[in-house]
Amino acid sequence: MLKKAFRCITKDIKHIPIGIKLIVLVIFLRTLGWGFVDPFFAIYLDGFSDNYTMIGAFVSFMSVISLLTVIPLIRLADKVKDARIIEDGELLYLFTILAYVAAGFLHSLPILIIAFILNGIAHPFVIVGAEAYIRKHGRKGGSSRSFGYYTALGNLGWILGMFIAAFLIPYYSFNTMFLFVLPSIAVSFFILPKIRERGLSSYFCGLRKYFHKTEDFKKIINDLRGLNRKMFFFLMLAFFDGMIVMFAYIFIPLFALTIDLSLKQIALLLAIMYIPFIFSFFFSEIADRSKKMNVIATGLFVGALSFILLSFVVAQLWVVVLASLISLSVAIIRPAYNGIITQLTPRKMLGEISGLNNLFVRLGHIVGPILSGIIADLYSIQVSFFLIAIIAFGLGIITILLKGYEYLPMQDEDAKIKLT
DSSP: OHHHHHHHHHHHHHTSOHHHHHHHHHHHHHHHHHTTTGGGHHHHHHTTOSSHHHHHHHHHHHHHHHHHHHHHHHHHTTTBOHHHHHHHHHHHHHHHHHHHHHHHHHTOHHHHHHHHHHHHHHHHHHHHHHHHHHHHHSSTTOHHHHHHHHHHHHHHHHHHHHHHHHHHGGGSOTTTGGGGGHHHHHHHHHHGGGOOOOSBSOHHHHHHHHSSSTHHHHHHHHHHHTSOTHHHHHHHHHHHHHHHHHHHHHHHHHHHHHTTOOHHHHHHHHHHHHHHHHTHHHHHHHHHHSOHHHHHHHHHHHHHHHHHHHTTOOOHHHHHHHHHHHHHHHHHHHHHHHHHHHHHSOGGGHHHHHHHHHHHHHHHHHHHHHHHHHHHHHTOHHHHHHHHHHHHHHHHHHHHHOOSGGGOOOOOTTOOOOOO
């Protein structure tokens, strides 16, 4: 059975276009570098503030910048070469890294804010560019499958980086950890120009060409008004996805400190948390061959149960298990809802919907940290866990009640968006 599944996955990977594989390679190298940073980023921020609300506010501010960046990307992702959008983002990341290092050494809040602004702009460039390219070129080979490959390899990079960081953290500081991202930026400048595609050569060229009039923003609003109403439920799942991911990224390491985990153990905890995402390609196979709504409901209920138990259990081993189950829930639902979003989208709007999807994820990044930080300061982190469990359970019930969405036909090139 497993041998057959492995052969099937290997065969499907071969059918993924080379351009998608190159994009995923860039993402893999990027997450490998950030794996040295992410387990300790919340602890790095803790050096600038001593309460959860302020740390949540820091992250939410960065996410607000990202949201504002996504707005023009919603339209330009269908005008500009996706690889060039990623390349522009990597260039911004170069200055972001230098700002984080300077802020840490100088303990300067103004420089940290500059780093947040640069990071907030750079991240959606990379993500929207990558996801737009995958949506445009992965439809024939299975949309969920392409996103599963993207999710699996991206998170494998994080896992490897975090695992290595667990053993190297005694030899570098929180201020210098950002330098491990620089090699991936250099490699991306070598790989991305090799990807051939149509469109403008730079995001900034597109910005000058398409955003010199207010009519350009009105066109975005009109396009959004015409979206299929079914789309908004799946965009709400993207919003919840963003809440969970950012919450886990910031507050689980801080929670781990309260139960006396060492820095090495925290890095290993996050590495283990990301392991379920390696199997996203397997989950995408299930999503492409099964009723996607059942797959989504399963993931939501797994997440709800994990957060409920985490709100009561503080034993170190159980925290590792439950945190991994939370990641498993996201790894299950993400390829499924992304596949349905792709099915609901006319080809001419695939870049635009990638930007819109990213916008809802960013809204989750904003709401999740600040709301959780306030609740954690007023009550405890465990109360935040419980409230997220209630939201996950509610979304799971709604998913079960929505019938027939898994049979949605794929939109063709000339399809018009209709309200149904």
